Amino acid sequence: MASGGAPQPLISRKSGPLRGSALGPGDKSISHRALILGGLAVGESRIEGLLEGEDVLRTADAMRAFGADIERLGAGSWRVRGVGVGALAEPEDVIDFGNSGTGVRLVMGLAATHPVSATFTGDASLRRRPMARVLDPLSLFGAQSMGRSGGRLPLTMRGSRAPMPVEYETPMASAQVKSAVLLAGLNTPGDTVVIERESTRDHSERMLRAFGAAISTEVTPEGKWMIRLCGQPELTPQSVTVARDPSSAAFPTAAAVLVEGSELLLPAIGANPTRFGFYETLREMGASVDIENHREEGGEPVVDVRARFSALKGIETPPERAPSMIDEYPILAVVAAFAEGTSIFHGVSELRVKETDRIAATAKGLAACGVSVEEKPDTLIVHGAGPQGVPGGGTVAAELDHRIAMSFAMLGLAAQNPVTIDDGAPIATSFPGFTELMRGLGADLAMETVDGSK
Ligand code: S3P
Numbered sequence: 177m178a179s180g181g182a183p184q185p186l187i188s189r190k191s192g193p194l195r196g197s198a199l200g201p202g203d204k205s206i207s208h209r210a211l212i213l214g215g216l217a218v219g220e221s222r223i224e225g226l227l228e229g230e231d232v233l234r235t236a237d238a239m240r241a242f243g244a245d246i247e248r249l250g251a252g253s254w255r256v257r258g259v260g261v262g263a264l265a266e267p268e269d270v271i272d273f274g275n276s277g278t279g280v281r282l283v284m285g286l287a288a289t290h291p292v293s294a295t296f297t298g299d300a301s302l303r304r305r306p307m308a309r310v311l312d313p314l315s316l317f318g319a320q321s322m323g324r325s326g327g328r329l330p331l332t333m334r335g336s337r338a339p340m341p342v343e344y345e346t347p348m349a350s351a352q353v354k355s356a357v358l359l360a361g362l363n364t365p366g367d368t369v370v371i372e373r374e375s376t377r378d379h380s381e382r383m384l385r386a387f388g389a390a391i392s393t394e395v396t397p398e399g400k401w402m403i404r405l406c407g408q409p410e411l412t413p414q415s416v417t418v419a420r421d422p423s424s425a426a427f428p429t430a431a432a433v434l435v436e437g438s439e440l441l442l443p444a445i446g447a448n449p450t451r452f453g454f455y456e457t458l459r460e461m462g463a464s465v466d467i468e469n470h471r472e473e474g475g476e477p478v479v480d481v482r483a484r485f486s487a488l489k490g491i492e493t494p495p496e497r498a499p500s501m502i503d504e505y506p507i508l509a510v511v512a513a514f515a516e517g518t519s520i521f522h523g524v525s526e527l528r529v530k531e532t533d534r535i536a537a538t539a540k541g542l543a544a545c546g547v548s549v550e551e552k553p554d555t556l557i558v559h560g561a562g563p564q565g566v567p568g569g570g571t572v573a574a575e576l577d578h579r580i581a582m583s584f585a586m587l588g589l590a591a592q593n594p595v596t597i598d599d600g601a602p603i604a605t606s607f608p609g610f611t612e613l614m615r616g617l618g619a620d621l622a623m624e625t626v627d628g629s630k
Contacts (some may be wrong), residue, residue, distance in 0.1 A: 186581065186600030186611070188588025189620040190568075193437030193485070196617045198428040202227035202252060202418035203446050204606050205351070205379045206476065208235045208278050210416040212286065213387045214256030215244030216362065217411035223254040225418035230605045231276035238283050241267035242292075252418075261411060262363045266292035270330070273298045275531060275576065275605045278352055280329070281310045282380075285356030288319035289339040289363040297330035301531050301576040307331065309348065310356040316342045317360050341366035341407060345400075348526060349499045351376035351450075354403065358384065358391075364407040372401040376499045377450040382475045387411040417474040419446030423503045424607045425481065426454050427582045430507050431619065432483035433463045434514050434590035440617060442481040444473070453493075453501030454508060455481065461488045461515055488515035490560050495523020502526060506538045506583035509558050513547040514590060516562030525554040531602070532575035541584050544570030545595060569593030578602040582610060589619050 207227040212235065214221035226232065228251075236246050236254075243265030245257040259265065264286065271294060273280040280296050284307070287294050297303065308327035315321070317339045323331025341364050346353045354370050358380055361368025381403060384391045390406035425442045432440035447455075447467070458465050464484040471478050490512060498521075501508065505524055512519035527534035539551040546567030548559035561567075568591025574581040581597045588595030600623055603610045611621050 181601055183599035184601045185624050186585055186597040187594055187622050187624055188585045188597070189594045190591065191435055191589045191620045192618055194432055194435050194440055194617045194619060195438065197441045197443060198425070198613060198617060200420045200425045200428065200442065200613070201229065201607055203421040204229065204231060204423070205278065205377060206383070206418045206446070207232040208282060209379050209383045210418060211235050211239055211246065211256060212282055212359065213383055213411060214413065214416070215239035215242065215246065215258045216261050217258040217387055217413040218260040219258065219413035221256045221258065221413040222415045223256065223418065224416070225252045226254050227418065227421065227606070228252065229608050230274055231279055234272070234274045234276050235279040235283065238271045238273065238279065241269070241271055242286070258411070258413065261408060262290065264290040264292055267294050270295045270297055273302060275299050275301055275602065277302060277305055277531070281307070281352040281356050282359055284310055284333060285314065285359035286362070287333050287335050288314040288360040289317050290335040291337045293332060293334045295330060295332040299576065303329045306529055309350065309353050313342065313344045313353065313357050314360055316340070316344065317364060339364040341368050343369040343371070345371040349374045349376050350526070351380070355380040358403065358405050361405045361407050362389070362409070366407055368405045368407060370403045371396070374496060374499050375401045375450060377448065379448070386475050387414055419473055419476050419478045420444050421606070422446050422451050422454070426504050426507050427586055427610070428614065428617065429455070429458070429465065429481060429483045430511050431586045431589050431614070433458065433465070433486050433488070433511065434586065436485050439482070439484045442483070444478050445481050447477040447479040450500055453497045454504035457491060457493055457497070457501065457508060458511065461491045461511065462486055463488060490515045490517030490519040492520040493522060498523045498526065503579060505556065506534055506579050507586060509538045509542060509556060510583045510587045512558040512560055513542055513566050513587065515560035517560055519558045519560060521556045523554060524556055531577040532580065534577065534580065537573065537575050537577060537580045538583070541570070541572040541580065544572055545584070545587055545591060546570070566591045567593060568595045571596040571598060574599045574602055576602050578605045578607065582607065585614070585621055
C-alpha cells in the first residue's frame with residue numbers, strides 16, 4: 177500500500193544495457209476522467225487500457241459511492257454504467273482518495289453542483305495539499321464546504337441545489353482546477369467558462385466532447401485560453417481506449433538515455449501536445465529519442481518512442497513549458513545530473529504543492545547522490561556531472577511520492593554506487609508492476625523489506 181503500510185525500500189544498482197520493449201501503464205489523467213464521465217453517462221461505457229493504479233481505483237470507488245455501477249472485466253478492461261448528469265447519489269460514508277489529488281479535486285467538482293453532501297479525505301500527503309484552489313471557484317457555483325485550515329482534507333462539501341454558471345480565470349496553471357470547474361459546470365444551467373493564461377492538459381475537454389457535451393476552446397485577443405461548456409448535456413456512453421501514460425514512460429525513456437549501451441522501444445505512448453514537453457526537452461539536450469508512428473487513439477494522439485543511450489548537454493527551460501511536463505521535472509532533474517553543464521528549470525513553483533514539495537525532495541535526493549544542485553522558490557538548477565559521472569550512494573526519501581521514488585530508482589541504474597529509496601510502495605499509485613517491468617529490461621532494481629530480505 178502507498179499509505180499506511182510498512183515502507184518497502186528499493187535498491188537501484190548500476191546496470192548493464194537496457195534492451196527491449198516497455199509496455200507501460202495506461203494514462204492516469206485519462207483513466208480518472210474515463211471513470212468519471214462513464215459514471216455520469218446514462219448507459220454502458222467500456223474502457224480498455226485503464227490504469228489499475230491505486231489512485232485510479234480510488235476514483236472508481238468514489239464514483240461507485242455516488243451511484244455508478246463499475247465492474248472490472250479483465251486486465252485494464254472495465255464496464256461503467258452511469259447515473260446521468262444531475263443524478264449523483266449521496267455517498268453513505270467518507271470517501272478516501274488515498275494519494276490522489278486529481279481524483280479528489282475532480283470529484284469535488286462534480287459534487288459541487290449536485291444536491292448531496294459528501295466528506296472527502298486522503299493519506300498524509302493528500303491531507304497536506306491545498307484544496308482552496310478548487311473550493312474557491314466551486315463556492316461561486318453555490319457549493320459550501322467545511323474543512324481543516326487552508327481548506328485541507330478531511331472536508332465536507334454540500335453541493336449547490338441551484339447552481340449558478342461561473343466564469344473563472346484560474347490563478348495558477350492547473351488542469352485539476354480547470355477540470356473541477358468544468359465538471360461542476362456539467363450540472364449547471366447555462367455556460368460555464370474557464371480562462372487559462374497558459375494552456376494545461378486538455379484531456380477533460382477532449383473527453384467531454386467525445387461523450388457529447390458542447391464544449392469549445394478559443395484563444396482570446398490577449399492570448400488566453402477560453403474554454404466554454406454548455407451545461408446540463410445528456411452524456412452518451414462511449415468506448416474509451418486509454419493511451420499509455422507519457423509521464424510513466426518518462427522513467428524507462430530516461431533510463432535508456434542514461435544507461436550505457438541501452439535501447440528501448442516504448443509503444444503507444446500518449447503524445448498530447450499539452451503533455452509532451454519532457455520528450456522535446458530530452459531531444460534538445462541531445463538525447464537520441466525518436467518519435468515514430470504518429471496516430472490517433474480514442475481522440476488522443478499516440479506515438480511510439482525509441483530511446484537510446486546518449487551524451488547529454490545541460491539545458492535551460494522556460495516557464496511556459498512547465499505545464500506540458502509538470503510531472504516530469506524530478507526525472508528531468510535526474511537526467512540533467514548526468515549531462516555536461518548546468519540545467520536551469522524556470523517556472524516550477526507548482527511542484528511545491530504536488531504529492532510532496534518536489535523541488536525540495538528532488539534537490540535533497542540529488543545532493544544525497546553527490547550532485548550539485550540549487551533550489552530557488554520558482555527555479556531548480558542542476559549542475560550536471562558530465563563524463564565524470566554521478567557518484568550515487570545515497571539514501572533518498574520518497575516522501576509518499578511515486579515520482580520521486582521512480583526518478584531516483586532511475587538515477588541508481590547509471591550512478592557509480594547503489595542508491596536506496598526509503599520507500600518504493602507509493603509507486604503503485606501510478607505504475608503498478610514498475611520494478612518487474614524495469615527488471616525485465618535489464619535493470620538491477622530490488623524491493624527489499626526493512627530487515628533486508630528480498
Ligand atoms: C493532473 C494535473 C496536474 C498533474 C497531475 C494530474 C490532471 O496537476 O500534476 O499529476 O490529471 O489533471 P495540476 O493540475 O495541479 O497541475
